[in-house]
Amino acid sequence: xxxxxxxxxxxxxxxxxxxxxxxxxxxxxxxxxxxxxxxxxxxxxxxxxxxxxxxxxxxxxxxxxxxxxxxxxxxxxxxxxxxxxxxxxxxxxxxxxxxxxxxxxxxxxxxxxxxxxxxxxxxxxxxxxxxxxxxxxxxxxxxxxxxxxxxxxxxxxxxxxxxxxxxxxxxxxxxxxxxxxxxxxxxxxxxxxxxxxxxxxxxxxxxxxxxxxxxxxxxxxxxxxxxxxxxxxxxxxxxxxxxxxxxxxxxxxxxxxxxxxxxxxxxxxxxxxxxxxxxxxxxxxxxxxxxxxxxxxxxxxxxxxxxxxxxxxxxxxxxxxxxxxxxxxxxxxxxxxxxxxxxxxxxxxxxxxxxxxxxxxxxxxxxxxxxxxxxxxxxxxxxxxxxxxxxxxxxxxxxxxxxxxxxxxxxxxxxxxxxxxxxxxxxxxxxxxxxxxxxxxxxxxxxxxxxxxxxxxxxxxxxxxxxxxxxxxxxxxxxxxxxxxxxxxxxxxxxxxxxxxxxxxxxxxxxxxxxxxxxxxxxxxxxxxxxxxxxxxxxxxxxx
Ligand code: G1P
Ligand code: ZN
Numbered sequence: 001x002x003x004x005x006x007x008x009x010x011x012x013x014x015x016x017x018x019x020x021x022x023x024x025x026x027x028x029x030x031x032x033x034x035x036x037x038x039x040x041x042x043x044x045x046x047x048x049x050x051x052x053x054x055x056x057x058x059x060x061x062x063x064x065x066x067x068x069x070x071x072x073x074x075x076x077x078x079x080x081x082x083x084x085x086x087x088x089x090x091x092x093x094x095x096x097x098x099x100x101x102x103x104x105x106x107x108x109x110x111x112x113x114x115x116x117x118x119x120x121x122x123x124x125x126x127x128x129x130x131x132x133x134x135x136x137x138x139x140x141x142x143x144x145x146x147x148x149x150x151x152x153x154x155x156x157x158x159x160x161x162x163x164x165x166x167x168x169x170x171x172x173x174x175x176x177x178x179x180x181x182x183x184x185x186x187x188x189x190x191x192x193x194x195x196x197x198x199x200x201x202x203x204x205x206x207x208x209x210x211x212x213x214x215x216x217x218x219x220x221x222x223x224x225x226x227x228x229x230x231x232x233x234x235x236x237x238x239x240x241x242x243x244x245x246x247x248x249x250x251x252x253x254x255x256x257x258x259x260x261x262x263x264x265x266x267x268x269x270x271x272x273x274x275x276x277x278x279x280x281x282x283x284x285x286x287x288x289x290x291x292x293x294x295x296x297x298x299x300x301x302x303x304x305x306x307x308x309x310x311x312x313x314x315x316x317x318x319x320x321x322x323x324x325x326x327x328x329x330x331x332x333x334x335x336x337x338x339x340x341x342x343x344x345x346x347x348x349x350x351x352x353x354x355x356x357x358x359x360x361x362x363x364x365x366x367x368x369x370x371x372x373x374x375x376x377x378x379x380x381x382x383x384x385x386x387x388x389x390x391x392x393x394x395x396x397x398x399x400x401x402x403x404x405x406x407x408x409x410x411x412x413x414x415x416x417x418x419x420x421x422x423x424x425x426x427x428x429x430x431x432x433x434x435x436x437x438x439x440x441x442x443x444x445x446x447x448x449x450x451x452x453x454x455x456x457x458x459x460x461x462x463x464x465x466x467x468x469x470x471x472x473x474x475x476x477x478x479x480x481x482x483x484x485x486x487x488x489x490x491x492x493x494x495x496x497x498x499x500x501x502x503x504x505x506x507x508x509x510x511x512x513x514x515x516x517x518x519x520x521x522x523x524x525x526x527x528x529x530x531x532x533x534x535x536x537x538x539x540x541x542x543x544x
Contacts, residue, residue: 020126056090288397
């Protein structure tokens with residue numbers, strides 16, 4: 001085999017964000033750009049020679065080219081074994097599971113998650129470590145340092161090979177295994193959930209479901225598990241064929257981008273249960289008939305019902321939620337007598353807690369939930385969790401949520417996203433809020449009295465590492481909160497996220513419209529940040 005050692009120069013913009021490196025496809029196509037980052041991953045590993053890695057992606061545009069480049073580079077760098085999903089496909093949760101199940105040293109996942117795909121859109125790459133989880137900050141920092149100092153990468157001079165058929169072969173000294181992307185994952189799901197009971201649910205005439213795969217990676221997973229294994233009617237999975245550009249859609253399962261599903265669920269004769277997942281299969285949206293379950297409530301309801309689910313029958317050891325996620329789960333944890341941890345945004349912060357068995361369930365307001373079964377959030381897992389709850393209770397989604405509120409109180413919650421704003425304006429807006437933090441404490445704003453106002457910083461309870469500047473928080477004496485953060489996953493301009501929450505204990509006040517219930521806090525949030533003047537935006541791009 002001939003190994004080429006290619007001279008290169010550093011790119012200054014390869015710092016991984018909330019979830020790996022994401023850029024426009026055209027940016028990834030710049031000569032050496034992808035190769036530099038891949039080589040920096042290899043350079044950051046304690047031992048690349050003889051290592052074993054998983055490789056796959058969400059099938060978006062540029063997936064195949066990148067897989068081939070990475071295979072050639074893995075071979076040149078002495079990687080011993082690559083486990084690749086057939087066709088280069090692996091959902092993020094499936095990749096996490098494969099790393100764990102086959103005891104690999106890590107994996108490279110090609111995805112920009114819920115960002116649109118196609119020649120003009122986004123591509124991404126992230127590295128997961130041996131526990132199956134996203135590389136923690138010390139690892140992403142190491143990778144970043146390598147990207148700033150790189151001068152050469154190694155690549156094998158090799159022809160394109162077939163990754164569309166399962167089997168093992170030698171690729172320039174590297175052992176390649178092409179596996180079915182769904183098999184292992186489907187088996188894991190069948191161990192965690194009561195498939196017989198869910199099968200009975202699908203057999204009952206009163207239960208109907210739609211799952212929107214949004215032309216992204218979960219199509220084959222959902223079709224196999226829901227329709228083939230659990231007996232859901234054919235056609236339950238819609239948009240089930242993965243496409244490189246996700247059919248031109250924005251594969252983000254929320255009320256704005258999963259409009260097709262939302263319309264189906266809100267129609268007069270709509271199905272009883274609806275769900276969707278994102279580009280790489282780690283997010284989920286849960287809907288009942290004309291009813292939306294906020295991801296924060298979903299986490300709390302899963303925690304409260306976990307003991308009904310076979311994989312969690314022994315109870316949960318604790319719960320973790322990202323800081324901006326509503327405090328609904330905290331109330332369940334308190335009642336269960338277990339700890340609820342508050343971490344910065346991003347799944348990588350859950351890894352240590354899961355590894356140390358401090359928590360069993362975790363979730364984020366951004367349509368992500370998961371458990372200790374893998375080290376990523378998991379869209380279909382959440383859907384199956386809900387199916388199992390529905391099969392146990394035989395009640396509607398709305399009934400289950402309302403009953404939960406009556407037992408625990410309701411955390412009204414909304415998130416406003418201002419996408420694609422000017423980066424400098426966004427920085428100035430955040431600086432403007434920061435300046436006010438000290439003076440806000442003790443102030444009364446409308447009906448609300450400020451209890452604390454700070455810049456969230458997190459000390460990991462396991463390795464004591466500290467992550468600063470994780471969002472500006474204003475907390476009120478009644479438990480309400482306003483939080484501001486700039487997104488770490490966008491690829492053009494900046495995205496301002498404003499998270500607003502208010503707790504309502506009184507069941508008679510649980511029927512309010514969320515935007516109305518939070519109206520006053522929303523106005524306060526806009527005024528403090530001076531959003532309109534600083535961004536020129538009257539309204540957010542997306543409200544969830
Ligand atoms: C967003 C979400 C965050 C999630 C991440 C990856 O990050 O807010 O919760 O972990 O995507 O899916 P952000 O763009 O806010 O940095
Ligand atoms: Zn995702």
